[in-house]
Amino acid sequence: MHHSENESSMGPGQSVSTQAGTTAAAIAIILVVTLVLVGGVVFCTMSITSKPNVNTSTTAHTYSTSATSNSSSATTSNASNASNSTTQTTTAEDVADKLPYKGMRASLIDSTWLGEHEGTDTLVVTEKTRYFEVGTYQVYYWYSKNGKNDVVFTAYAKDGKVGRVVKGLSGTDYWPTYGGLPDLYASGTKRQSTTSSSNAGARPDPSDYEDVEEFVADLKDWQRKTGDTSSSYDDPYDEWELSR
Numbered sequence: 001m002h003h004s005e006n007e008s009s010m011g012p013g014q015s016v017s018t019q020a021g022t023t024a025a026a027i028a029i030i031l032v033v034t035l036v037l038v039g040g041v042v043f044c045t046m047s048i049t050s051k052p053n054v055n056t057s058t059t060a061h062t063y064s065t066s067a068t069s070n071s072s073s074a075t076t077s078n079a080s081n082a083s084n085s086t087t088q089t090t091t092a093e094d095v096a097d098k099l100p101y102k103g104m105r106a107s108l109i110d111s112t113w114l115g116e117h118e119g120t121d122t123l124v125v126t127e128k129t130r131y132f133e134v135g136t137y138q139v140y141y142w143y144s145k146n147g148k149n150d151v152v153f154t155a156y157a158k159d160g161k162v163g164r165v166v167k168g169l170s171g172t173d174y175w176p177t178y179g180g181l182p183d184l185y186a187s188g189t190k191r192q193s194t195t196s197s198s199n200a201g202a203r204p205d206p207s208d209y210e211d212v213e214e215f216v217a218d219l220k221d222w223q224r225k226t227g228d229t230s231s232s233y234d235d236p237y238d239e240w241e242l243s244r
Contacts, residue, residue: 099153099181100165106138106157113181114142114153123156130237131164132156144174145184152182166238171203200225206240215240 092111095104100112110116119141125132137156144150152174156164167175173186190203204222209215216236223229 100140100155100162102162102165104162106160106162109140109155109157109162117141117155118143119151131241133158133163135159137163142184144186144188146187148188150174150188152184166241170239203228206236209240212237212240 090105090108092108095108095112098112099114100109117140121139121141123132123137123139125134125137128134135158137158140155140157141151142153144152151168153168154166155162156166167182169175169188171190172188173191174182174184174188176183176186200222204215204218206212206215209218219236
């Protein structure tokens, strides 16, 4: 048969050639797969290797922030030192024409216009109040020189500094001008109001009040009616406190 003759006519060489082609194709496929796998490994390796750069950048940023914080702390510290330096350089001559004031060194307490203090006491504060922090205060008094020994000025010192000052009997002629120096030889009589009102009555007396807020309210009402706002106290709370 013609068909059988064609099949039997294929020689051994043709069979070997077909097998070699098949083998070459398989090798080519293996090479492609290998290259793909190797490329993936290299890519992954490069990606992993690049991650420490991110951490390095973060570390550098953190260090920079820390350095900035340290710089700010140093600036604050320098400002604090400058403030302390200013306080330390205040001399007796600087306060000779002044009254004791808040923030002044306690070592200068006898160098002010009032001269040496004439009385002393100790105040122990166990609970913070409107005017005092918790702690122990050294209290200094200066009296009038008219024989009455009225307390005209008081200073409270704690931890080496004056923390509070109070003008005593501010509504009297011991204090002829608000904010000025006292007249320690005055009579101690109350100053007369420059204006008056028939329904204003007498100026509220802090010693008549148990509640400081009630005293402050009545005093403000009286001042509004009479127009007399003169006082040498820092505020009405001081006046009430000193009357206790």
